[in-house]
Amino acid sequence: MKKPKRGIIILLVLIPIGLAVLSLFIGKYHASPGDIIGMLISKIVPSFPHNSSPNLETAILQVRLPRILLALLVGMSLAISGASYQGLFRNPLVSSHILGVASGASFGAALGIMLSASPIIVQIMAFIGGIVAVGMALLINRFNHASSTLTLVLGGMIIGALFSSLVSLLTYTADPNTKLPAIVFWLMGSLASSSTKALAFAIPPMLAGILVLLLIRWRINVLSMGEEEAKALGVNTDALRITIVVCCTLVTSAAVCVSGVIGWIGLIIPHFGRMLVGPDHKVLLPACLAIGGAYLLLIDDVARTATMAEIPLGILTGIIGAPIFAYLLTKGTRWS
Numbered sequence: 319m320k321k322p323k324r325g326i327i328i329l330l331v332l333i334p335i336g337l338a339v340l341s342l343f344i345g346k347y348h349a350s351p352g353d354i355i356g357m358l359i360s361k362i363v364p365s366f367p368h369n370s371s372p373n374l375e376t377a378i379l380q381v382r383l384p385r386i387l388l389a390l391l392v393g394m395s396l397a398i399s400g401a402s403y404q405g406l407f408r409n410p411l412v413s414s415h416i417l418g419v420a421s422g423a424s425f426g427a428a429l430g431i432m433l434s435a436s437p438i439i440v441q442i443m444a445f446i447g448g449i450v451a452v453g454m455a456l457l458i459n460r461f462n463h464a465s466s467t468l469t470l471v472l473g474g475m476i477i478g479a480l481f482s483s484l485v486s487l488l489t490y491t492a493d494p495n496t497k498l499p500a501i502v503f504w505l506m507g508s509l510a511s512s513s514t515k516a517l518a519f520a521i522p523p524m525l526a527g528i529l530v531l532l533l534i535r536w537r538i539n540v541l542s543m544g545e546e547e548a549k550a551l552g553v554n555t556d557a558l559r560i561t562i563v564v565c566c567t568l569v570t571s572a573a574v575c576v577s578g579v580i581g582w583i584g585l586i587i588p589h590f591g592r593m594l595v596g597p598d599h600k601v602l603l604p605a606c607l608a609i610g611g612a613y614l615l616l617i618d619d620v621a622r623t624a625t626m627a628e629i630p631l632g633i634l635t636g637i638i639g640a641p642i643f644a645y646l647l648t649k650g651t652r653w654s
Contacts, residue, residue, distance in 0.1 A: 326594055330608040334390060337615050341386045344619050347377040354378055385512035388520065389618040390611035392509070392577045393587075395524050395569035397610025398603050400584025401591060402531055405538040405599055406562050407467050414570045414584030417474030417563065421481035422451025423574040428488040428501045438515055440504075441575045445523075448571030451477050452563065467545075467559070507578035507632030509618055520572045527569035531603060534561065538599040580631050582639030583610055589646050 342358075343351050357370035357378065399414035407416070415421075426447025430440035458473030459466075485505070492498040537558055540548045548555050570584075591605040614631070617638070621629040 330594070330605055334608050334612040334615070337612050337619075338386050338390060341389075341615060341619050342378065342382060344623055345377070345382055346623070347373075347382075349374050349377070380514065381512070384514050384517045385509050385618070386615065388509055388512045388517055388576060389615040391520060391524050392573040392580065393583060393610040393612070393614030394528065394607040395573040395610075396580065396583040396614075397587040397591075397606040398528055398531055399566040399570045401588035401599070401603055401606045402538060402562050402566050403584070404588050405542040406559060407471060408542055408544070410589065411585070412471075413581075414566065415478075415579075415581070416471060417455045417567070418451040418476075418478035418481060419448040419567055419570045420574055420579050421478040421485065423448035423571055424485045424505055424579055425451075425481045425488070427504050427575070427578070428485050428492075431497055431500050431504065432488055432492060437511055437513075438519065441516060441519060444575035445519075445571045447481070448574055449567055451481055452567040452571075456560075456563065470559075470563075503630065504578045505632075506630035507580040507635070508621075508628065508630050509577055510622075510628055512576070516576045520576045523568040523572040527565040527567075527572075528607070530561065530565045531569075534558070535599045535603045538562065538603075542597075542599070578630075578632065580614070580635055582635045582643070583614060586639050586643050586646065587613060589643075 342354060343349075353370060353374060356366070357374055360366045360370065361379070396414045400412070403412045403414060403416055404410055406412075423444040424447070427440050427444035429447075430443040435443065452474070455470060455473040455477045458476065459470040462469045462473075485501075489498065489501055492501055537553060540551055540553050541555060541558055541562075545555050548558075573580075587606050587610045588602070590609050591602045594609075595601045595605045614635075617631060617634050621631055621634055
């Protein structure tokens with residue numbers, strides 16, 4: 319496989335970092351770049367002479383910075399999960415939500431909202447719901463005598479449809495004045511409720527899943543050649559398949575529980591990655607981390623500043639993602 323150019327690799331590293339720094343100065347709370355930079359330096363170097371207002375510290379450290387980090391992590395998680403699933407199932411139309419994790423998380427969050435639970439409890443219930451949904455899909459695959467990736471995908475579709483119906487049931491019975499708007503807004507995806515608590519809750523499963531996927535990314539190359547070829551090379555395909563599914567479930571459930579349902583990232587970002595660095599998963603997965611994080615951070619900057627009222631992220635990713643994917647289909651990309 320052809321190695322990507324060094325300039326592309328450097329660009330993929332610098333773009334997310336540059337966007338993260340730029341995003342610190344973007345928001346509805348107006349402050350000069352000098353004040354923001356001085357306040358940040360004073361937090362790192364206590365002896366630095368700078369007097370910042372409590373409102374500025376709250377806006378940057380408690381609201382804007384956690385949101386930036388969450389946008390990066392959610393984008394990274396959805397992108398690497400989608401790329402891993404596309405390699406596992408050898409299908410370019412697979413996304414990070416293929417096994418019903420989004421529907422399960424949506425049911426957990428909707429149930430939490432119906433029970434008037436606190437935001438952190440809603441996030442925990444969404445996280446558990448996503449894991450339960452994928453677990454049920456794995457059970458269907460396990461009880462099938464001819465267990466295969468196809469059965470796993472079909473099981474995910476069944477469980478996804480089941481939990482989607484349960485979400486519709488909760489939406490139908492929800493109080494139209496209070497609970498229904500909260501459920502609908504959560505389902506459209508947003509980082510408006512970002513906080514240090516949400517960041518602390520999401521970081522461990524996201525980083526754990528991402529780290530394991532990066533460590534086994536060369537094995538995904540072998541698996542993408544076909545199950546028989548992988549077994550001939552000494553790879554335990556069943557164990558590898560379960561490992562990939564568990565890691566993708568962890569990172570996707572953690573992403574969905576703090577951001578709601580954000581579509582298209584796990585589908586289109588891997589294709590952009592292949593266009594830039596090729597189909598080799600040893601390079602593709604790190605590239606997807608960079609592109610996915612930068613993409614969602616850029617979308618979130620637009621969502622919170624384009625209009626007076628914040629635009630849900632799921633709307634923007636759908637409006638932007640659908641034509642981009644149509645263009646990729648007409649242009650043609652390397653799937654494997």
